[in-house]
Amino acid sequence: MDALRPLGIDPALLAAYLINFVLLLFLLRLFLYKPVLTMLEERRRKIQEALAQADKVRQEAELQRAEFQRELEEARRSSQEAANRIAQETEKMRASILEAAQREAELIKAQARQQIELERQQVASELQRQVADLAIEIARKVIGQTVTLDEKVQRQLIRQFLQETGNFS
Amino acid sequence: MPRKLKILLAVLGTIVLMVLGNMFLRFHLPPVTVRAEPLPGFVIGSVRITNSLITALLVDIILVVLAVLATRRMQLVPSGLQNFMEFLVETLYNLTHSIAGSKWTPRFFAIVATIFFYVLFSNWFGLLPGLAAVGFCESHAEVAALHQPTIWDRVHERTIARLAAPLPAKEGEKDSHGAYVYWGCQPGEIIVPLFRSPSTDLSSNLALALISVGMTQVFGVMALGARYFTKFFNISGVLRAFRPDASGQRRGCAGMLGTFLFGCIEFFVSILEAVTEVAKLLSFSFRLFGNIFAGEVMLLVLASLMPLVLTLPFIGLELFVGLIQAFIFYVLTLAFFTIATVTHESQGTHSG
Numbered sequence: 001m002d003a004l005r006p007l008g009i010d011p012a013l014l015a016a017y018l019i020n021f022v023l024l025l026f027l028l029r030l031f032l033y034k035p036v037l038t039m040l041e042e043r044r045r046k047i048q049e050a051l052a053q054a055d056k057v058r059q060e061a062e063l064q065r066a067e068f069q070r071e072l073e074e075a076r077r078s079s080q081e082a083a084n085r086i087a088q089e090t091e092k093m094r095a096s097i098l099e100a101a102q103r104e105a106e107l108i109k110a111q112a113r114q115q116i117e118l119e120r121q122q123v124a125s126e127l128q129r130q131v132a133d134l135a136i137e138i139a140r141k142v143i144g145q146t147v148t149l150d151e152k153v154q155r156q157l158i159r160q161f162l163q164e165t166g167n168f169s
Numbered sequence: 170m171p172r173k174l175k176i177l178l179a180v181l182g183t184i185v186l187m188v189l190g191n192m193f194l195r196f197h198l199p200p201v202t203v204r205a206e207p208l209p210g211f212v213i214g215s216v217r218i219t220n221s222l223i224t225a226l227l228v229d230i231i232l233v234v235l236a237v238l239a240t241r242r243m244q245l246v247p248s249g250l251q252n253f254m255e256f257l258v259e260t261l262y263n264l265t266h267s268i269a270g271s272k273w274t275p276r277f278f279a280i281v282a283t284i285f286f287y288v289l290f291s292n293w294f295g296l297l298p299g300l301a302a303v304g305f306c307e308s309h310a311e312v313a314a315l316h317q318p319t320i321w322d323r324v325h326e327r328t329i330a331r332l333a334a335p336l337p338a339k340e341g342e343k344d345s346h347g348a349y350v351y352w353g354c355q356p357g358e359i360i361v362p363l364f365r366s367p368s369t370d371l372s373s374n375l376a377l378a379l380i381s382v383g384m385t386q387v388f389g390v391m392a393l394g395a396r397y398f399t400k401f402f403n404i405s406g407v408l409r410a411f412r413p414d415a416s417g418q419r420r421g422c423a424g425m426l427g428t429f430l431f432g433c434i435e436f437f438v439s440i441l442e443a444v445t446e447v448a449k450l451l452s453f454s455f456r457l458f459g460n461i462f463a464g465e466v467m468l469l470v471l472a473s474l475m476p477l478v479l480t481l482p483f484i485g486l487e488l489f490v491g492l493i494q495a496f497i498f499y500v501l502t503l504a505f506f507t508i509a510t511v512t513h514e515s516q517g518t519h520s521g
Contacts (some may be wrong), residue, residue: 004371006204007203007204007371008203008371008372009375010216010372011319012215012216012368013205013219013372014372014375014376014379014402015374016216016222016315016377017222017225017367017372017373017375017377018376018379020222020225020226020229020376021283021287021376021380023229024229024233024287025280025283027232027233027236027280027281028232028236028282028283028286029283030239031233031236031240032232032236032240032254033258033278033279033282035240035243036239036240036254036258036259037258037262038261039243039245039247039255040255040258040259042245043245046245046330067312067488076298099214100230106313112482118384121487140339141452144277154316157423159237162273
């Protein structure tokens with residue numbers, strides 16, 4: 001060791017430096033490495049958490065957006081459906097109303113026709129009666145004498161004649 | 170002001186500074202010693218405290234104070250010193266992690282990081298301007314007696330003292346001992362600097378090297394158990410020659426001889442490994458010492474040749490060298506630690 005002394009290597013100083021280093025090691029560990037590394041780890045964890053949180057929120061928002069989209073779609077579809085249904089119903093109603101009106105018109109027409117028929121028949125029978133009267137009158141005039149025949153029989157004869165020559169009705 | 174004028178002024182100012190420095194700030198190169206100088210009055214028991222030990226303590230204090238200031242009020246959102254120290258520690262930690270891996274980094278980190286910071290601050294502390302001029306005046310004879318001139322002292326007297334000798338001795342005449350008189354000191358006295366970078370003290374460097382190499386063995390044993398030491402005394406190859414080979418058959422005469430020779434080579438290599446371990450102590454301590462000591466002496470010599478301006482670029486260079494040397498010490502220690510924790514069978518040799 002004495003040979004090293006000129007180089008400045010001294011066992012006592014060497015020991016002093018060793019102790020010095022170990023001391024420094026512990027102090028720096030206590031005051032620098034441990035707090036800094038703990039802080040770095042904590043910060044890493046926090047950032048990771050925040051990122052995960054943000055991711056989750058984003059996912060949730062995405063989900064919510066999809067939900068809204070779906071609901072909107074649904075609403076649109078249901079309103080469309082309602083509109084369709086209403087249109088259909090309206091159409092149906094229109095058709096039914098139209099039909100009813102037509103039926104009524106038909107009814108009225110039929111009634112009118114019946115009425116007319118009735119009246120025509122009345123007119124016809126009236127006419128027949130008048131024609132018979134007239135015929136008798138004419139015959140009386142032509143023949144110039146009272147038909148010997150009973151009035152009743154005469155009418156019977158005319159009616160027979162009319163029925164044979166044709167019907168007015 | 171136009172650019173050209175600025176450059177011209179800068180050049181002129183530099184020249185003026187150089188001239189003024191050479192006129193008024195000349196000094197003589199103080200004795201440069203390989204040993205750290207013991208400080209007068211600093212004695213504990215029989216140990217004379219050296220200026221480098223004092224500086225080492227000062228470096229410790231600076232580091233610890235920085236650490237405490239940086240981590241006193243830790244905040245999640247860092248700023249200022251905390252941010253800077255966190256950046257340093259994190260960078261160093263990531264580098265350590267990339268070399269040593271997840272398993273060993275927590276165990277290595279405190280040691281290698283402390284080595285890095287201690288060496289870095291030691292290296293840079295020695296570059297503080299004027300450090301060599303602050304100290305105690307001690308009689309030259311006493312210092313000489315203390316030093317007991319050795320071959321090293323004679324070498325530096327012949328080389329560095331001669332470098333200093335041609336300077337005109339304006340403010341410092343030679344005294345009766347043939348030494349220069351330094352500013353503030355009596356004739357016959359020289360300055361013993363109060364501070365000296367621990368990196369220029371072989372004791373400090375050897376202590377670091379001992380820590381580095383010693384912990385290498387500790388980590389090796391932690392990783393591999395007693396098997397670690399077969400690295401330094403590997404006779405398994407020699408013994409293999411006398412055992413049946415892999416297929417279970419007895420070896421023939423030629424096979425036995427061949428295996429035996431290979432075993433001998435392996436044994437020799439393992440002895441070399443042991444020698445390497447001791448050589449590491451030397452290379453660690455002398456590399457750091459040589460680089461930093463040479464840098465400081467160069468700065469002193471340059472300053473004694475031309476007090477101002479000339480040293481400026483070299484201080485930058487020495488700052489860089491200081492950083493590089495600290496980094497080398499750190500990386501080599503880390504590499505040796507990492508190598509020690511890996512089995513030498515798994516390094517790709519033919520295992521027995």
